[in-house]
Amino acid sequence: MLSKKDAVGSLEVANAMGVSCATASETLKKLYEKGMLRREPWRGVSLSERGIMEVNRILRNHRVFETYAYEVLSISLEDACECANRVELYLSEKIVDSMCRLLGHPKECPHKNSIPEGSSCCMEK
Numbered sequence: 443m444l445s446k447k448d449a450v451g452s453l454e455v456a457n458a459m460g461v462s463c464a465t466a467s468e469t470l471k472k473l474y475e476k477g478m479l480r481r482e483p484w485r486g487v488s489l490s491e492r493g494i495m496e497v498n499r500i501l502r503n504h505r506v507f508e509t510y511a512y513e514v515l516s517i518s519l520e521d522a523c524e525c526a527n528r529v530e531l532y533l534s535e536k537i538v539d540s541m542c543r544l545l546g547h548p549k550e551c552p553h554k555n556s557i558p559e560g561s562s563c564c565m566e567k
């Protein structure tokens with residue numbers, strides 16, 4: 443994959459390098475910006491069960507995708523993570539589950555962050 447780093451400003455480069463992986467709060471912020479959450483999550487609003495599921499789904503998308511890109515496609519972890527940031531909201535469950543199965547249902551991404559289980563995926567051993 444082509445790195446876009448040459449084309450972006452130093453701030454974005456710092457972000458891409460320094461932010462190791464999606465965190466729950468970043469994910470919440472993203473959901474809010476997309477209009478998928480009604481309130482500003484960083485103000486200590488407690489999440490509904492659905493909201494928690496949604497955050498888990500996106501963290502799972504991010505981490506399964508980046509693990510797949512890193513391990514199967516041999517993409518650098520930085521690029522894999524950056525790319526995961528772009529697609530995590532849009533991946534379908536079917537695709538993520540397929541990647542998860544192919545990877546043998548990993549428990550952690552390469553950053554050692556835990557990967558949430560898929561609702562119908564990771565039960566099979």
Ligand SMILES: [Zn+2]
Nearest residue numbers: 463551552553
């Ligand atoms: Zn990660």
Ligand SMILES: [Zn+2]
Nearest residue numbers: 542547563564
């Ligand atoms: Zn799985």
